[in-house]
Amino acid sequence: MNRPSPTTHRVVVVGGGFGGLSAARSLRRDDVSVTLVDRRNFHLFQPLLYQVATGALAAGEIATPLRGLLKRRKNVQVVLGEVSGFDLVRRRVFVADLAGAGAHELEYDTLVVAGGAAHAYFGHGEWAPLAPALKTLEDALEIRRRILLAFELAESAEDPLARASLLTFVVVGGGPTGVELAGQVAEIARDTLRRDFRTIEPRSARIVLVEGADRVLPAMHPRLSAKAKRSLERLGVTVRLDRLVTDVDPRGVTIQPRLGPAERIASRTVIWAAGVRASELAIALAEQSGADLDRAGRITVSPQLTLPGHPEVFALGDMVRVSDGSSGVLPLPGVAPTAMQQGRYAARVIKRRLRGKADPRPFRYRNKGDLATIGRLRAVGDVKGVRLSGFIAWFAWLAVHLYYLTGLQNRLHVFIRWTAGFVTRGRGARLITGKAAHQPLRQDSTQISADDAPPLARTKVS
């Protein structure tokens, strides 16, 4: 029982992702009592989620129990629950009970909201079950199930057309997640499953990456985009640029170039990696504070990451845009290091205030680098202005991800999986789990935004 004394400053942190966890961990002071609320009991290392989706890692290896991460922080309490709303005037957070038995309230002196973002279907939410996006561990296992099941169904398909559409994989969105996913699916077909089947030739699989902009990885330098495209093509990925997906149905997708006729791709497996939408908590905060929302649902916060009229309420991570102090916003990438730096910044502001000091200089993102991997020995990156590609970028990518992965044990497991995968080209975790295996594959339709590339699996050296 750790009941805060009346003089203790109460901080409620909503969200146990990179931003919320960093904030909670940085508030290491006896006179601060922190309550971290999350609907999951673990912190997820999202930059490696696509490796779970492609069977390279097991689900448990990129997730770490929040209580375990925070058990030595005696001033931090973890609450498992879903935040249903706020009362910014009475300084309350409403948390829906996991047992479904109603909500309870948490009082705060300072609130830090780091609710993150999810993939967005640009008004076509009905496509979600058909072209799943990669956001949660469950998503990753479902995508893994679909990819592997497609090869299995192809192995037993009699009709050559059905077989071809089972062996066609469409990844929508050419940001880092899409590029990494397409590269991994190509490696599954070329290497992992090479000798697994007796009827089909997995290498004959067709992997199509569709991007609305005129290059993949639009947030990176054009030369790196070109290199990434060449690497993908050498792996056998068909890259279709300047194309929007206008329809998805159970038999395939329709993609539309800027000029000319639409193209139809018969495919039974479509994966969505285009566009993000901020957590709905941004809407609740905007309604009560009058802050702006952009079309991706992100709330605009002050240069100190606080809400207008509410210096005691911080919002950060993928759900916010940060004002540059005049009429614009800072150009921040939606990656883990941004959220982590913001979480630490918010903690610093809180601690300064408790010491009676003025707020520090506005939040500033320190970009230490940017890496995306395409496959075995192939990656591109930009580290402090130096553009890397090939083996060096690939090795840097591995090292950075192992270093930042939460938990020593997870690092060991991932290191073993990567080493074994590199040597054998196998993927130990290629299990079809979840739903009844009989459940037929389904799919619908899909649309691409040219600019809203999903930044989740991209890496910044924080």
Added chain:
Amino acid sequence: MNRPSPTTHRVVVVGGGFGGLSAARSLRRDDVSVTLVDRRNFHLFQPLLYQVATGALAAGEIATPLRGLLKRRKNVQVVLGEVSGFDLVRRRVFVADLAGAGAHELEYDTLVVAGGAAHAYFGHGEWAPLAPALKTLEDALEIRRRILLAFELAESAEDPLARASLLTFVVVGGGPTGVELAGQVAEIARDTLRRDFRTIEPRSARIVLVEGADRVLPAMHPRLSAKAKRSLERLGVTVRLDRLVTDVDPRGVTIQPRLGPAERIASRTVIWAAGVRASELAIALAEQSGADLDRAGRITVSPQLTLPGHPEVFALGDMVRVSDGSSGVLPLPGVAPTAMQQGRYAARVIKRRLRGKADPRPFRYRNKGDLATIGRLRAVGDVKGVRLSGFIAWFAWLAVHLYYLTGLQNRLHVFIRWTAGFVTRGRGARLITGKAAHQPLRQDSTQISADDAPPLARTKVS
């Protein structure tokens, strides 16, 4: 494409568990073509399933893709599908297509059926969703979810009675699975979660093991049963012997001693580890061959493991009883080594026949030992007549399981988890995944058979 030549002997193996996999792997001959059918794409190392259910191991670490295990066996083809029936006269197996598009037929010259068993609720199938049993990876993750969620709900419960029932865990069945599960849940409460919570004291959790017989581990020597009971009690487990569960509802279980009044245990988490029922494939085989079925649904096979009138049809593993050649059956434990030895035996018979030789001597089980672990440094066992307990049995248990676990990589991962768990008393995989976390916990009612202890997680040194 590996189409068997007309002279090739076609063997269809149903089931990729210990028995089926051993049979398929032992049929290493150019003139034999093997088709292994399973509804899952992986082999599951069931003896460690309870460690996934208690967060000690990640799901991917005890499962190995079947295609990967068999990719070097060019004469073996893997078919992912559910067997829906047989035609023993025309020698056909019907396999339901995973896409739900109907069934296809597999022709065989020899059939090996190793369909395994599931837990049985003794006529109370309606209890299954309320008191889940441990058979599949999905079961294990669901049980893990319930155990961990109960602690989370207790942390936020206001009512002391509700909190107490959330912190009460009932394991039904005192066979090896039940003993191992109860020991693990006790360790979670005592060690793993020790410092994780701020409101509840996890050590105050109550773990009750209910067994219908007069001792736990009824298949072992009474002295080992007594030792196991003492070890459990030292871990804080309440052992209730000679008691049948007569009712389970969402608020608890009712247990009935042989004499005296029924007892009510308020509990929100009940785990079922009592009784087994053979795969329904046993019924299909019995109907067509006239073989006997016992009350656990097991089919009786000849001393050569074949069906009456069908020497070309083998059945083995948890779904069979083996005739002793006169009116009785062999007393075989329902463990992995039994199935593995039977699989190898069936392969030997098939290979001898192809060489024109007579069938070998009847199947004989070679019992090399029997081990069950209770917790950290605690186990009991019986190895070639030598009864072990304490540290030596525990260490033997670890070594045997690591040795028999499928796949070098899995062994490494499990070794790391065990080492880290031993040193830190933590459990890296204690994630709540699956269903929406909001979904309330539910439970029903439960009945115990005195004799049908579930042998799945027991270990025999094969």
